[in-house]
Amino acid sequence: MIVGLLWLLGCQLAGxxxxxxxxxxxxxxxxxxxxxxxxxxxxxxDGEDDPIIxxxxxxLSHLQLFFIPAxxxxxxxxxxxxxxxxxxxxxxxxxxxxxxATVGWVLGxxxxxxxxxxxTQGAPGEEIE
Amino acid sequence: xxxxxxxxxTVAAYELGRWLRRQTHSPLxxxxxxxxxxxxxxxxxxxxxxxxxxxxxxxxxxxLGPATVALAIPLYHQxxxxxxxxxxxxxxxxxxxxxxxxxxxxxxRWLGGSxxxxxxxxxxxxxxxxxxxxxxxxxxYPELSACFAIVVGIVGAMxxxxxxxxxxxxxxxxxxxxxGAVSHGIGTARMLEESxxxxxxxxxxxxxxxxxxxxxxxxxxxxxL
Numbered sequence: 001m002i003v004g005l006l007w008l009l010g011c012q013l014a015g016x017x018x019x020x021x022x023x024x025x026x027x028x029x030x031x032x033x034x035x036x037x038x039x040x041x042x043x044x045x046d047g048e049d050d051p052i053i054x055x056x057x058x059x060l061s062h063l064q065l066f067f068i069p070a071x072x073x074x075x076x077x078x079x080x081x082x083x084x085x086x087x088x089x090x091x092x093x094x095x096x097x098x099x100x101a102t103v104g105w106v107l108g109x110x111x112x113x114x115x116x117x118x119x120t121q122g123a124p125g126e127e128i129e
Numbered sequence: 130x131x132x133x134x135x136x137x138x139t140v141a142a143y144e145l146g147r148w149l150r151r152q153t154h155s156p157l158x159x160x161x162x163x164x165x166x167x168x169x170x171x172x173x174x175x176x177x178x179x180x181x182x183x184x185x186x187x188x189x190x191x192x193l194g195p196a197t198v199a200l201a202i203p204l205y206h207q208x209x210x211x212x213x214x215x216x217x218x219x220x221x222x223x224x225x226x227x228x229x230x231x232x233x234x235x236x237x238r239w240l241g242g243s244x245x246x247x248x249x250x251x252x253x254x255x256x257x258x259x260x261x262x263x264x265x266x267x268x269x270y271p272e273l274s275a276c277f278a279i280v281v282g283i284v285g286a287m288x289x290x291x292x293x294x295x296x297x298x299x300x301x302x303x304x305x306x307x308x309g310a311v312s313h314g315i316g317t318a319r320m321l322e323e324s325x326x327x328x329x330x331x332x333x334x335x336x337x338x339x340x341x342x343x344x345x346x347x348x349x350x351x352x353x354l
Contacts, residue, residue, distance in 0.1 A: 008195035015198070025347040027262030029197035030339065036201035041208075056199035059192070063314065064161035065143045066193040067257045069186040071165040071279060073272025075172060076179045080246070080273065087242035088277075091250050094236050096281045096311050099229030099254055100289065103221045103334070104298035104307035110217030111300050 004055025011036040131177075135185035142167040156286030156319055161257075162279055197258040204336035207329055218306060219341070222334060225310045226342045229254040230349045245269055248354060252342055253277035256313040259339045263346055267354070278313065285312025286319035301326045309334030 015032030018024070024031070040052070048054075074081075081088060145167065146160030172182055183190070211218060233250040242250075249269030252260045257278040264274035289308045298304055301324055308316040309331035317335055321328030 005195070008198045011198045011201075012194045025266060026343045027197075027259065027266060029194045029262060030259055030343050032194075032198040033201045033204075034340065036198050037205055040201060040205040053202060056202040059196040059199045060202065062143075063196050063258065064146075064159065064164075065140065066189060066196050067261065067275055068139050068143060068161055068164045068168065069183055069190040070193070070257075070261050070272050070275045071161055072168045072172070072182065073179055074165065074276040075169045077270055077273045077276075080270070084237075084242045084246055087237045087240035087246065088250075090240055091233050091236035091242070092253065092277055092280060093284065095229050095233035095250070096254070096284060097292075098232045099225045099311040100285075100292065100307050101296055102228040103225035103310045104293055104296060104303050106221035106224050107217060107303040107306055108298055108300060110221070111214065111303055 001051060001055060004051035004053075007036065007039070007052045008032075008055060008059070011039070131181070132185045132188075135177075135182055136188060138171060139164065139168055139186055139189060156283055156315065159279065159283060159315055162283065165276075165279075193258045193261065197262070200256070200258075200336055200339065203332050207333040207336075210329060210333060214302070218334070218337065221306065222310055222337050222341050223345070225307070226254065226338060226345055227349070229311060230342070230345065231353065234349070234353050244354070248350075249274045250277065251349065251354075252346060253281055254311045254313070255339050255342050256335055257282075259343070263343065267346065267350060279315065282312045282315025285316035289316060289319070290323055302330050305330030306334040310338045313338070 011032035012029050013032075014035055015030070016028030018031050019026060019028045036052075142164035143160050146158065146163030149163055150158040150160060152158075168182070171177075172179065230251045233253065234247045237247045237250050245268065247269075248267040249264055251267060251269070252263040253274055255263065255278065257275045260274045260278045261271045264271045285308055289312060290304070293299075293304050293307060298307060304323070305320050305327035308320050308327070312319075313335045317328060317331040320331040
């Protein structure tokens, strides 16, 4: 448990240090995510008893809890939302739809040549968030 | 006292949201959305400022950092699925991220929204913890971008499967990846109900989109903002 927590905090710390030192325009935790991904690939151990997986999966199963304080912050912006309701609603839904169609169509063009079996093996995705 | 009070209220509202989801199975019953409404109402009723609430709950919001790091785990589990399709997936996700960011920014601009709102809209296709961090860096409203991300997640869960069929996108891998790319975790949970393949690819797309978007944000910001 503690070992898994150390990995998560250690990667976040390393990511934050890298961002501070290099000035790369990424959030520290995102760099930490990439570091942990590399570590997982290099270690090649992912059994049920792996402390990183255990602690990480627990964190992810309650991911929504951690952004409630930020989400509640929307009440500080109720005036912004009221004054800019049209641009917010149209841009939110419009860019969402355009993004969805773009990814779907571009992939549709490519995937005709990739047989489906290549991608359908393995465990199902975990529900996070 | 107020620290324990707001921590208790926040966790209790979250648990109530989880209970509501178990009861209704509705995509609208997202624990975070339910908790936002309950906590927001209590703050307004009690006349507590958001700043005081945010101070009281730093213990919870701090955990967003390690939880974001933990997103590497599902990405790692699903990386094997990319065999033979890494390049097409990266091309599609890059195209999708650019279209989503650019159209979000331009639509806000054309409809008379402010510069800060453009910066807030840019990264809403990314999972909430990452969009909060990115919007902070871009100079938008992080809390509002989290709300946008939750809304597009719920919209995706409600209409994406039918919409994809309407758009003629039938390959389950393409469907899953498209939803994960724009509706992140909440959309992924919905695609898992469609099929394991769609859910798994959706989760994969969510992780990769976070990475791709982070790398593209400086470029888009430089060109457009």
